[in-house]
Amino acid sequence: SMLFIVPGFPFITSGIDLAKLDMRSGLERLAYAVLVVMVATLAAWMMALLLHLTPVDFMNLHLNTTQYFVLRLLFSFCGVFGFSVMFNSPVKIAATAAAIGAVSNTLRLELVDLSTCPPAIAAFLGALTAGLLASLLKAYVGYPRVSITVPSIVIMVPGLYLYKAIYNLGIMSLSDAAVWMTSALLIIAALPLGLIFARIVTDKTFRYCT
Template sequence: MHREPDPATATSPIGVPDSLTVRSEAAAAVGAALLAGGMASFRVKTAMAIVAKALGLDSFISIVSFTDITATATLNGRYRTRITQPDHVGVNVDHIARIHRMVEMLPERVDATEIFERLVMIAARPPLYGAVVNALAAGLACAAFSFLNHGGLVEMACVLLAATIGQALRRVLQHRHWNHLLVTVIAATLTSAVYALAVGIPTALGALGPGHQGGYLAAVLFLVPGFPMITGILDIVRSDFSAGIARLTYSAMIVLAAAASVWTVGVVAGLEPAASSATTMPFPLELALRAVATFVGVLGFAIIFNSPLKIALGAAGVSLVANSLRFTMTHTGAPAQLATLGATVLVGLLAYLVARRTHIPRTTISVPAVVIMIPGFTLYTAFALMNSGDMNGALMLAQEALQVILAAGFGLALAHLATSSTWRRVAQPR
């Protein structure tokens, strides 16, 4: 006896373009796209909840980790739970900003098809900057870091060369979706080797005198995972422990991989991670030069993060003001962690004002602005001292770096708590 097929139901996509399945997948796709761009988990949850409401779903409850989303959607007494994983997790500020604007401008009701079409258009956007600009941005950012760590012109020039070459290779491997740890090891090894040659060959020929090893660690600072490091702390403040702990674990793994590679090349090449001697210029001049270096460094990192130029300039301008305050505080004797806390609170407040006027997520401004304050130089030095047997020195530097990193994350969190009512509440978006 012939039996007619079962009719489509509210939980089946067959013949029902506005089914629970399709709507829940559309909301989850928005979250996956934001997660792939590096957005913190709370903002991912908020965006999915807004989209779910516009799609007509009764609720959308989600758990967001570093690499996947588990969500349950309900509609008319029915529910559907699904797990979504983005193809690749990295940092793409352009995609984050465009998805944020899309969510912000959603009408009261929207079709799932429209959500999917917009996401496809955003995902198809190529990088805003070509390979040459991207690599030079890393080189200039690390050269600026070298100056902030008291490097001279020779160190800055060698850092510029080494970091540019290292980032060029790193970008090629990232576009091939290679394992992040392997990419970090290869890029750190090449960058360190280029710096060692750039300093060692002229020194051996007598064209340079000894003592230009101070930029050795600064050359690999483009590998410090500042974005997941800061967003991981923000996640933990919001009690999103699965995402926060995963992000911080990933950050620690990348830092250790880079530090081990740099130390290995240093042992082979006979380079010591010695800090450059402090400059003795007048304070007003040093403050001005540090402000310029901060602006260049943050602008370079923002370009690496694929930030649109207006957002990159905004982040650089915010950091210029905040990092100048931080340097002034440390110059007057304030502890580094206290100065960092004050500076990052200021970053968060300024980013909030900029984000309100330009309708962009504040993370796209605040995180690149804070990356310049991450003590990557100190972290790498601590690892090198540990391997050389100086455990006391290594532990002192490690705890100093950890305190500064925590201060940076908590400073942004305090700014969020002061300016966002949703951040002050325990309730999760749904």
């Protein structure tokens, strides 16, 4: 539920703006995203204290590798489609973004589980895959690249990590808070970097500052 509160779109687009040296837009979006995250996570922490809740790891579902793969593809598609609809995307654009998100997010999760890949590197590779797929599809569908790339990787924004960081900070468990916050920041930085690298590879005009 915390993922819906975290403003993934401003987080990701702020990195893209900063890469193009559009400092005003990038810093404004980044500041907005940070303020929303701070308010949301602090409110969630206070409610957790009142209700005596503690963040824990997800339960083991006892599924095999194939079942995990199929379910991740399916629900990544559904999650990205939902995010795209919330961004007021038409159904065709939402479905295209969902297809890209299903592939890129499943790749990210499989890399973490099967190859012990660090989450930040897996997030970078997932975002890079999303950017490359969007560039390939753009020639056929004609949709703006940002309208299908950003929604496809918003699902990768680590809302749970940010919540755990603030929760542990609130109870003065500083070492745990630092671990979760560092992991979250690395992933958040990796996501726009993946899109930026994909854009640099596929778009000659993006490689130069105007």
